[in-house]
Amino acid sequence: MLDRLKSSTGARTPAIDLHDLVTELFPINRSLTGAGVRQTLAVVARHVDLAIHEVPSGTPILDWHVPAEWNIRRATISDMAGRRLVDFADHNLHVMGxxxxxxxxxxxxxxxxxxxxxxxxxxxIPYRTGYYADDWGFCLPDRLWREMTDDxxxxxxxxxxxxxALTYGELFVPGLTSREVLITCHVCHPSLANDNLSGIAVMTALAMRQxxxxxxxxxxxLFLPATIGALAWLDRNQSHLDRVEHGxxxxxxxDPSEFHYKQSRKSAPIDxxxxxxxxxxxxxxxxLPFSPYGYDERQFCSPGFDLPVGCLMRxxxxxxxxxxxxxxxxxFxxxxCLDQSYAVIEQVLDLLDRDYVYERVDGRGEPQLGRRGLYRAIAGQREAGGATQMDLLWxxxxxxxxxxxxxxxxxxDVPFARIEAAARLALDASLIRPAASPGSASGDTGRSEAP
Amino acid sequence: MLDRLKSSTGARTPAIDLHDLVTELFPINRSLTGAGVRQTLAVVARHVDLAIHEVPSGTPILDWHVPAEWNIRRATISDMAGRRLVDFADHNLHVMGxxxxxxxxxxxxxxxxxxxxxxxxxxxIPYRTGYYADDWGFCLPDRLWREMTDDxxxxxxxxxxxxxALTYGELFVPGLTSREVLITCHVCHPSLANDNLSGIAVMTALAMRQxxxxxxxxxxxLFLPATIGALAWLDRNQSHLDRVEHGxxxxxxxDPSEFHYKQSRKSAPIDxxxxxxxxxxxxxxxxLPFSPYGYDERQFCSPGFDLPVGCLMRxxxxxxxxxxxxxxxxxFxxxxCLDQSYAVIEQVLDLLDRDYVYERVDGRGEPQLGRRGLYRAIAGQREAGGATQMDLLWxxxxxxxxxxxxxxxxxxDVPFARIEAAARLALDASLIRPAASPGSASGDTGRSEAP
Amino acid sequence: MLDRLKSSTGARTPAIDLHDLVTELFPINRSLTGAGVRQTLAVVARHVDLAIHEVPSGTPILDWHVPAEWNIRRATISDMAGRRLVDFADHNLHVMGxxxxxxxxxxxxxxxxxxxxxxxxxxxIPYRTGYYADDWGFCLPDRLWREMTDDxxxxxxxxxxxxxALTYGELFVPGLTSREVLITCHVCHPSLANDNLSGIAVMTALAMRQxxxxxxxxxxxLFLPATIGALAWLDRNQSHLDRVEHGxxxxxxxDPSEFHYKQSRKSAPIDxxxxxxxxxxxxxxxxLPFSPYGYDERQFCSPGFDLPVGCLMRxxxxxxxxxxxxxxxxxFxxxxCLDQSYAVIEQVLDLLDRDYVYERVDGRGEPQLGRRGLYRAIAGQREAGGATQMDLLWxxxxxxxxxxxxxxxxxxDVPFARIEAAARLALDASLIRPAASPGSASGDTGRSEAP
Known part of the structure; x- marks a missing residue:
């Protein structure tokens, strides 16, 4: 614990330019399946060692089947004189998925x-899909449509x-224990920057960092086509879902909105x-409280799985x-904003990793801090925003x-980092140690396996 | 479950004119015992198949004894010239019970x-009684009393x-299970319309409906003389009080006041x-929170019984x-107002009866709604105030x-009826089924026996 | 129970003049150890039968050792002309402890x-100590120090x-049961009247009363030098700390501030x-919520002991x-203010002593109050601020x-004394009795052993 606790410093800056990555991914025509998802995952795979999974069309997935793979080369509406009025080449939102x-x-x-x-x-232009509709459609500005008055x-x-096939990407960074944190985003939207290239970019940088x-x-x-991608991963990994401690x-x-965090279904430590x-x-x-509508937390939090998974958005x-x-x-x-989001989540991941249970080596009464040089140690940290004496007493x-x-x-009611700094002082002074059997008594926070 | 769930429609209108029933009962001189209670129960028995119980005077009832039966034929105050100034024949409140x-x-x-x-x-004229006082008294307008200046x-x-004897009425409508809902009113007040002919009338219509x-x-x-009637019923039914699931x-x-619901003593699903x-x-x-003063919930919620019984009033x-x-x-x-009260309680009774625990047939992940025509089914209900897609997802x-x-x-945070409609869609689509062993895990609501 | 319940009346007035006692103790130069603590305890011992404990310097006490004993006779700062500018004889705060x-x-x-x-x-003049510092120092008004401009x-x-030795005082007033209430104050501050001669005086009067x-x-x-005194008592009494029910x-x-009560660490009945x-x-x-800074509740509430001890202050x-x-x-x-504090704590102690669990002799239904003369009894108490009918029903x-x-x-939501008066009426009427096995079911308040 000590060594890793010491690795917690460092600026919370992504290793890549997030907006550049969004820009690179923007033109690709993603959908639930097809070449766009593969191209997107290939870009991500330049940064992290991504495993690409292909699930054949028709494969049964819980209540569903993997749909046919969709690819598109060209789509236009022309007038009878041959002028192209709407062209997929101009914007991939023009065609219904x-x-x-x-x-x-x-x-x-x-x-x-x-x-x-x-x-x-x-x-x-609106974004529309018809995954299971066996239909076709065009999306265009209403102003343009009202000007199209030919017969x-x-x-x-x-x-x-x-x-x-359905394609999804997976990167697993093993830890010292068998417990896992699941982090997912959806990769099935075409040229929409916030929903969800922002998620893909932030998650790529987080994966690089971890x-x-x-x-x-x-x-x-997990880089997943929404719903069917999440269900495919869940279906294939049912036997070890109990490893998921947080998600x-x-x-x-x-986008510049304030942050919104949607809680997990069952009130979990991640919340x-x-x-x-x-x-x-x-x-x-x-x-925000959990509700059964939104992104893939709907699947992770469905009653048969009920994983401790929340959703972070702006x-x-x-x-x-x-x-x-x-x-x-x-x-948009x-x-x-991307960098802020990255920094917040990095802090969350660090907190989860370091949220350990300690016990006093001798918990009877307060120890003598002065004899151990702890008052000096605290004074030394003061300028650096480190632990206060009160943090150490807590x-x-x-x-x-x-x-x-x-x-x-x-x-x-102080930031985790200050309590962590205080714990480091107490560890260095041999006043606390990792708890032998991280407790069941508290009911406050889920407890983690010792490394 | 399915069939009964389907019986839930229909206007919430009482089968009888409630104010007419109050009017019919109003002139009867009720008291704790005596002819007035019997006449009242006879009127109710024209509408429902009421069992009439008579408990002889002197019968020990827990800490009490059934008092002597009181009947009255005539009561007057006259001046020495023989003019009747106060006459029970004019208003039965004129005589102290x-x-x-x-x-x-x-x-x-x-x-x-x-x-x-x-x-x-x-x-x-005030309403006064002296059940155990061995006294007599007249009640009259203060203005009249102040004019009575003779020697x-x-x-x-x-x-x-x-x-x-003490007389009370009981109607039991058996259900598919052995669990019961207890609904009671008091029948011991003379010509007081709200307290409690309103309760008698509403309960009669509810009994007809159930x-x-x-x-x-x-x-x-239960149509009970207050306190001693409730105690008599409790005393005689001690061996099967555990059947009472709600009361x-x-x-x-x-009256036109807003509704007031007084919670049960122990915080129960009825609340x-x-x-x-x-x-x-x-x-x-x-x-309103429970308090040990009021109507017969005082008895039902006394510590030796502690039944899950609340009290609804305007x-x-x-x-x-x-x-x-x-x-x-x-x-007054x-x-x-009577009809509103009836409709509210009818909804409560329907809710209690249908508040069942379900489980997903396969709870792992969201099912595919489109394939099952559920999006169409929801759209079809929309006009009728039925379930929304969100209700179904919940x-x-x-x-x-x-x-x-x-x-x-x-x-x-939606009305029970919408969730019930959504459950019906899910039942029809074989997505949920009644839970095998209605849970002990939740702690939210008491669970009911399956029929 | 009945007899003792009857002893609860009487004015809540201390048996001694509290301010006089503060005044008598004020000039003594107390510190963590030494003659001042002994003199202080000797004054208290004139009022209560105090046991004086001496723990030799160097004795290991949990993480600490008892420090050397400090005594002082004289301390001055003089100018080179021999004029005394600062003199311990004028104010004992002048010398750092x-x-x-x-x-x-x-x-x-x-x-x-x-x-x-x-x-x-x-x-x-500030108050400073350097118990473990091996240093010396003077405390003086800043104005005086700025006037001292000699070389x-x-x-x-x-x-x-x-x-x-370290000296502390202890008085144990045994009860009818083996359960104890711990009441402590610190006795290590020199001429500071509120902190904590007020505590010593109030506690002396409470001890006399109990x-x-x-x-x-x-x-x-317990009259304790802070921290090391509390730790010494805890260390020597580890085997029977489970007797402490409240502290x-x-x-x-x-001082004239409003009252402040700091809760115990674990949320206890004393709170x-x-x-x-x-x-x-x-x-x-x-x-105020518990925090690990303050007075000796820090020690009593440290994780190895975790006693149900709060702290009352103005x-x-x-x-x-x-x-x-x-x-x-x-x-100051x-x-x-001293008398108010005394009265509040006396009420707390009485409440703790009388906070007993009762059960109805026959709990099924309300008993008949009139037959037992309880309506009259309540009417009789009304003027004296006794129980109301509602209190009795509760x-x-x-x-x-x-x-x-x-x-x-x-x-x-009524004062304890009214509920107690109602309980006395119910006891006198043989309607309730002390509970056979004071419950575990409630979770509201800790339950006490029967005498």
Whole structure:
């Protein structure tokens, strides 16, 4: 514990430029399956040692089947004079995901059944998919659609739905123990920057960072097509889900909204950890209760699995005007917001890794701090924002084999890092030691296996 | 479960005119015992198949004995010229309950010891009883008493206190299981319309309604003289009180006050059920903590029994100016208030009966709703105020054998009926089933036996 | 129980003049060890039968050793002309506690290293100690120090640090049961009136009072040098600490601040008892959560002991300007504040002693109060602020072997004394009896052994 505790310093800066990575990934046409997901994972794999999994179309996955693989090359609406009015080449949101191929001339009325617009945001292209709909469609600005007043149009979608595969990426960074932290993001949205290229970029940088360090817990990073990708991973890993001690779904981390943390279904230590870090982060934030709608926490927290998985966001799906439109673009996502999100999550991961239970070597009464030079040690840390004498007294009082460092930080109402610094002083002075059998008595925080 | 769940529709309208029933019962001179109680129960028995119990005077009942039976034929105060100034024939509140017979000429000063008035409500007759007092008394408007300035008056009470019986009525509507809901009201007040002819009328209509339906729980309706009647029933039924899963005392349900629900002594599922129904009823209401004063919940919640019994009222005893006076008359009780009270309690009873625990047939991950036509089913219900997609997701997420439908409705913060409609969709789609052994793990709601 | 319950009346007035006792103790130069502590305990021993314990210097005490005994006869700073500028004889705060002997002429700069002043309170002498520092020092008003502009001064401290003892006083008033209440104060501060002569005086009067009465619980009063004294007592009494059912550290009880009660570490019945008494005392007050800094509750609540000990104060250490200065003098401590503090704690002790669990002799249903004359009994008490009918109903309802009288008082939201009076009526009427096996079921209050 001592050595690793000492590795906790260092600036919380991502190893790569997050906005650059978002920019690189932006043009790729992702969907639930197909070439776009593979290209995206290939970019991520330049940074981390990603395992790519392919699950064949038709494979049964719990209540589902892996759908056909969808790829698209070209999609246009032209007028009868041959002018291209809507072109997938201009923006991949123009085509509804999973559109089947079509080549036809249609009356405006017939075409209208396949057109999606946003009358209240007339300049924006909406994002629509029809994964299981066996349909086709175009998405365009409402203003453009209202200008298209010809009697007939020619539509041309060159796509195919074939027996291929569902693709997802996985990186496991083993820890000193068999306990794991699950971190996931979705990779199935086309050119939408916040939802969820921001999540992919932040998670890539976190994976790079965790891979560089020896840690108590293992870290499993999953780049998943939403729902069916998460279900596929769950289905294939059912026998060792009990290793998952904490989990976090990452999404919409680049916009300037305040942070939002959605709690896990069952009230888990991850909820206390994220709330603690946000509280002391100086960033405004809101804690939301679990609900069975949102991202893949829906699957991880379904009753048969009920994993301790929360979801961290800045803007909340469905509540910001850019959501699922062409306005969720590279301008909407800001470098400093990405970096803030990265730093918050890095702190959460460090906290989870170091949230250990200690016990006093002799817990009867306060020890004599002066004799051990601890008053001097505290004075020496003062400038560096280290532990105060009060922090040390809290650690010595609560190191009873029942309280973790996070329990202490919450009760003392000080940042985890200060309690951790105090614990280091107490460890160095041989006043505390890792608890022999991390407790069952407290009920405050889940306890972790010793390394 | 499925069939009965389907029986839940229908307008919440009483089968009889509640105000008419109150009007019919109003003139009867009820007391703790005697002809008035029997006449009242005979009226109720025209509507439901009531069992009439007679407990002889002198029978030991826990700490008490059944008192002598009181009947009265005539009571007057006349002046010495023979003019009747106060006459029981005009209003049965004029005589203190359990007045012993008296024929005498008394000085005004001697008479005054037997006179009850309300100086702050000088036009109203107070309601007084002296069940165990071996006394007699008259109740009259203070204004009248102050006009009675003669030296002497003649009083004449033609009553008797004889070895008779205490009478109460009971209707048991058996359910598919051995679990019961206890619903009681008191029947010992003379011409007081809200306290408690309103309770008698609403309970009669509820009994008629429950008797018409097959239900999971049994429903036991008790029409009881207060305190001694409740104690008599408890004393005679001690061996099977453990069948009582929920209970509700009904009183003062016809006045236009907001609803008041007084919680049970031990915090029981009935408390959550009534609070939930009131919250979503649109009626203003207040939840009151248990206290050992009030109606027969005092007896049901005494420490030796400690049954899960609450009390539903509109106006609270002792707090409205009409309470226990001649102003608690047929005008004070309003037809629409009686009907509202009936509808609220009917909803509570339906909720209790249907508050079942379900489990997912395969709880691992979200099921594919589209494949099962559930998106269409939800869209079809939308106009009818049925389940939303979110309601269905809540049901699928919380159908884990630990949460009842009420638990789900409270967590989702939507009316029980919407969660129930969602559960019906999920049942029809074979996604959930009644839980094999309704849980012990949750601690949220008491669990019910399966039918 | 009945007899002792009847002894609860009487004015809550201390048997001695508290301010006089503070005044008598004020001039004595107390420190962690030495003659001053012994003189102080000798004064207390004139009032109560105090056992004096001496623990030899060097004795190992948990993580500590008993320090050398410190005594001082004389300490001055003089100018080179021989004028005494600072003299221990004028105020014992002038010398830092545990100053070693010194006789020297020093430059002003060298002397400055040993001078303690309060630049922001330039007229006050600070209180400083250096128990384990092997140093010496003078404390003086900053204004005086700034006037001392000579080049050199002569210092003369005639003290010694010898192999002596640590002294503490103990009074144990046995109860009818083996359970104990621990009440402690610190006796190691020199001429500081509030901190903690107020505590010593109040505790002396409480000890006198408890010693006069037969009580269910034992009462152990400890007059302790802070920290090392408390640790010494804990170390020597480890084998029977499980007898301690409640504990209270008393300090700063004479200033006019509102009351402050600092809760025990583990949330104990003492916390509910003090909060209840303060709530109904009419005095403004604040409840503070436990923290591992303060007085000897730090030791009693350290993880190896974790005793149910709180701390009652008026002004809180470190927050009032007179704290640890010469302004904490006989004017700062007010007779009426001392008396108020005494009365509050006396009520707490009585409550703890009488907070017994009762059960109904026959708990099934309400008993008949009228037959037993209880309505008359209540009416008789009304003028004397005794129990109301509602209080009696609460007692009869909650006398279930699980609720103590304090539980009842808190639930009924009335003063403990009224519930106690109601319990006495119920006892006299043979309606309740002390519970056979005081419950484990409630979780509200800790239960006490029967006498």
């Amino acid at each position: 999973y559109s089947r191929p079509v080549q036809a001339v249609l009356s405006r009325a017939e075409l209208a059944k396949h057109i999606h617009t946003l009358p209240e945001q007339p300049d924006l 007939s149009y020619r539509v041309d979608i060159d796509s195919d739905l074939t027996q291929g 891979a560089r360090q020896t840690r108590r817990l293992g870290y499993r990073f 976090l779904v990452l999404t919409c981390l680049g 206390r950890a994220v709330a603690h870090v946000l509280k002391h982060s100086g960033h405004s934030h809101e804690i 803007g909340v799906h469905g509540t910001f005007p850019e959501y699922h439109t062409s306005a969720d673009n590279l301008d 996502v800001r470098p400093e 650690v010595l009082n609560l190191a009873d084999g029942k309280h973790s460092l996070l329990d202490m930080a919450i009760r003392a | 359990y007045s012993r017979p008296v024929q005498a000429v008394l000085s005004r000063a001697e008479l005054a010891k037997h006179i009850h008035t309300l100086p702050e409500q000088p036009d109203l 002497s008056y003649r009083v004449d009470i033609d009553s008797d206190l004889t070895q008779g 008797a018409r339906q097959t239900r999971r729980l049994g429903y036991r309706f 509700l005392v009904l009183t003062c349900l016809g 959550r059920a009534v609070a939930h129904v009131l919250k979503h009823s649109g009626h203003s209401h207040e939840i 106006g609270v005893h002792g707090t409205f100016p009409e309470y226990h006076t001649s102003a608690d008359n047929l005008d 009780v309003r037809p629409e 049901v699928l997420n919380l159908a884990d054998g630990k949460h009842s439908l009420l638990d789900m409705a409270i967590r989702a | 545990y100053s070693r002997p010194v006789q020297a002429v020093l430059s002003r700069a060298e002397l400055a290293k040993h001078i303690h002043t309060l630049p922001e309170q330039p007229d006050l 050199s001064y002569r210092v003369d401290i005639d003290s010694d640090l010898t192999q002596g 010693a006069r009465q037969t009580r269910r619980l034992g009462y152990r009063f 209270l550290v008393l300090t700063c009880l004479g 509910r008892a003090v909060a209840h008494v303060l709530k109904h005392s009419g005095h403004s007050h604040e409840i 002004g809180v250490h470190g927050t009032f300007p007179e704290y640890h200065t010469s302004a904490d003098n006989l004017d 401590v007010r007779p009426e 007692v009869l309802n909650l006398a279930d072997g699980k609720h103590s009288l304090l539980d009842m008082a808190i639930r009924a």
